[in-house]
Amino acid sequence: MRKFFRKKIHLGVDYEIAFTHISTRKMQTFVAAIAVAIGIAAFIFLNSLVVGFNRSSDESFFKTMPHVRIYIDDELSMPLQKNETNQRTTVIVNPKTTNNSDKLINPEKIVEQLETKDYVLTAAPWLTVNLFYNNGISQLNGSSSGVNIMEANTLFDIKSTMVEGDMNELLSTPNGIILGVGIAENLNVRLNDNISIVSPLGIIKVMKVVGFFKTSNSVVDKTKSYINLSIAQQLMAQGPDYLTDIYIKIKNPSDAPKLISDLEALSGYNAESWQTANESAQASKKTRAVMMGSISFIILIVAAFTIYNIINMTIKQKLHDIAILKAQGFAGKSVVKIFLSEALIIGSLGTIVGMMLGALLINILSKVYIGGDTGYFPIQFEPRIMFLGFLVGLVVTAIAGYIPARSAAKVDPISIFRN
């Protein structure tokens, strides 16, 4: 305590007066600091909640969809000759989707070029085939991804979702298949059983089950499987150069929309970011951010008013002191400094307590088990939000303190002394 006392001495007489005001009204300081603490805790907690939710929804999305997909988009029929003179009207009767092939030309070269970019982590050829799974008389429809399993694993981390069998078996078993657990259950198949798959073109393949995966997304688990790329090409009755998609994983998923034009120029085909492919999730993300943002903002405003009130009250009670200080040569700036630093002392106390309180809430909630796709509550300690909470706490108290402090600086000592 004594040491602290000595330390504050070096801060200057303005701060010393502020400290004395604060320490002689501990109860008020405490109440105001608690108000700030609650505000900051709510701010940190709610914003961490939003970040956690968004992350978990992105993660579940990235289990099946790439950051960017290169493909050929359907086109509508266009006039053969463009009308450039404006004197005649071009008429296309009943425009239709053109019968272009969706086959990417020279995909190896595209993949090679894509991988020269440092923002691209993986570019993987991909061929998705719609098919029926048959086992005896039971039949299920779904889709299978024809992939190089190692590349697919870097994209979607298949290894971590495997519940039975070994993902690498697919490399040594050309007609191997990895099934979602839902399919396995519905078809009643076990590891190393054989099932047959039928493509829309009527091509039948007998496959050996080498593993099961579980993503906790029941739609995916009930329809999806992985097979070797060559099998998928055969199911489409195409040769080994047939590919419809290239899936790309990039370093920073949120950059995807900015990179689209670059990727389109590089590949010569259409590119689609995950944000575009998943607009409804993006919209609900924004809704969440606005909702939580406005709630935490309102709580902060209430906290700011508490600070404003207490500083204002202190000033009203200390008009004589302010007058005498001004008479003794304290300039308006010093008076602002005194009351602003009082607000900041209360504010930083409250902010620090609020950060601890927020961290505690996050810690408790992150241990709550929800189950389903989510597992534990998707919230975690976010250093960025903590830092933001700290800044917001100080800025809000500075503003809430500055307004009454400025009015204190304008106190006219003569009008006080005359009464």
Add this chain to the structure above:
Amino acid sequence: MKTILSVENITKSFYTPIAFKALNDIAFKVQEGEFLCIIGKSGCGKSTMLYILSTMDTDYEGKLYLDNQLLTGLKQDKLARLRNSSIGFVFQFHYLLPEFSCLKNIMIPALKLGKYSREEIEFRAYEKLKLLELEEQALKPASKLSGGQQQRIAIARALINEPKIIMCDEPTGNLDSKNSKIVLDIFKQISKDFNQTIITVTHDNDFAKASDRVIEMQDGKIINHNLIL
């Protein structure tokens, strides 16, 4: 003798509730080391005069010089610094800061000035307390002292920066005769021993009698520059 304070044709007007001249073309000079009293009936303008001299009121016509420096028209911050270094105040109601000890109250103007180290300021504050025979009260909170003691603390505070001028507004107005005499003796001693100028507004005739010179005011004018009581 050196002129420390000079007032040239100062006029101060109030416009509310009705327009009238609180001070009308006032002019006088104060010498260094002089113990000056301003007397007059209530409403004669003597307090208004003192507030202008103190530089806290800047809304007037005319010119005010302190130690040959023109103060009229200076910025508020500059005036605040000048008050801090060159003017000491003693008010009718001592106006100490209640949360601070007596010693701290005395030290605050010196800490603001920042001319000496904290240790030296504390030493000087004790010197002033000794001068006013209050050193035992140094560490008590200001609010725990009697009225007379508080007024003496306020005087010590006014002296701490060794100002050229000490201005007092009814310094004995709230004190009994014994304490009034103590305050008066201190003022006499200050002006004699330290050559500091004292300007006091007072109602107290005994107090005025003991001063070097008495200015009498009436209706915003000086009617007597050297009243003999």
